[in-house]
Amino acid sequence: MRDRLGGRECLYVPSCRFGLYLALRHWCRPGGRVLMSPVNDDVILFVVLAAGLRPVQAPLDPRDGSIDTAAVPDSVWQDLSAVLTTNLYGNPDPAPELRAHCDRSGIPLIEDAAHAIGSSVGGRPVGTYGEASVFSLSKHTAAKAGGFLALADPALRGELAAARDALLHPTRATAELAHLTRPYAEAALRGLRLTQAARATVRLLGLEEREEIRMPLRADELTRALPAAPALDPFHSWVRVDMHDYRLRPGPGRLRRIARRLARLDGVLDAHRDGTARLLASEYGTPGSPPAQPLFRVPLLVEDRGTAVAALARHRITTGYVYDPPLDRYAGEAFTDPSPAPEPAAWFARHALPVDPRRADQVLAVLRAARIRPAHLSPAPEGAR
Secondary structure, X not given: OOOOOOOOEEEEEOXXXXXXXXXXXXXXXXXXXXXXXXXXXXXXXXXXXXXOOEEEEOOEOOOOOOEOHHHOOHHHHOOOOEEEEOXXXXXXXXXXXXXXXXXXXXOOXXXXXXXXXXXXXXXXXXXXXXXXXXXXXXXXXXXXOOEEXXXXXXXXXXXXXXXXXXXXXXXXXXXXXXXXXXXXXXXXXXXXXXXXXXXXXXXXXXXXXXXXXXXXXXXXXXXXXXXXXXXXXXXXXXXXXXXXXXXXXXXXXXXXXHHHHHHOHHHHHHHHHHHHHHHHOOOOOOOOOOOOOOOXXXXXXXXOHHHHHHHHHHXXXXXXXXXXXXXXXXXXXXXXXXXXXXXXHHXXXXXXXXXXXXXXXXXXXXHHHOOOOEOOOOOXXXXXX
């Protein structure tokens, strides 16, 4: 990965969310304000809060969910402590423009590249513009664990490694065994067509952490946790959702699996790029899209996402990584500054259907057979471009 990122020093972390917390704690003083995308995993909102920072939601381009730098008022830029990109689904945020703004303001740029391990912007890889960037190894590589923090200043590696080690939980044999056997158990459930039954059992036992797209906010508990920030432990029940091992020191078996998966990355990126190109060229793609990136998921724009999700599910195609409603509507002003122009983000969040580009042909066949209509931007949908 050092070679892919132009020589940047890379530090292993057990998860992208952990790496982001590490970066925010290093570069941002508690009480600062961080510009971020409102169409994002809710876990990241809680990571920012755990770091003792105030999230500030950015306006977005409704065509692809990237940060719309031109729509950020000067008054917002002047009051920021950092900018955190999202690179949603692998679509790059405008890092050159964000870098320029950060340089003028004297604040750090931190790149969340969880979905963008093969994406580029401005002729450079995503992850080479910020003081730090954080990548996930559980997305494109499907290693189900791991990530890395890439550093512009290699001299910081020792300091950040020590901070990482102080926060890690010790390796647990039971967690390592569960990680190594999980792919075989999931394959068996799929082969026996028991996936839906297994999910129903989890719900019946009360073990499901998300009954809806967003996890329960639990506002009263969150209010009580805020004075303890910066610290991970008071926010653990939010930050761990969907990945309980997010701060676990990896065992040798886990690291070997990650290394094997990472060695196949080029082939995976080729498959994602090919599928992305087919999806974006369809009636559900964004008109005038640039050359295809190897997106982790392709956000097709559809009028009725619920009907589309149901149609895909009937063909055993699962839809995930939906981030709706936007974080400012989800969390409210008690926990985040709202976007100064919220409607473009709301429109994108409502119509985006994230699909795996490796299943492009199947997805398109299902959507067309179900007569799913594409969503089209009007010239100005309540403020959107």
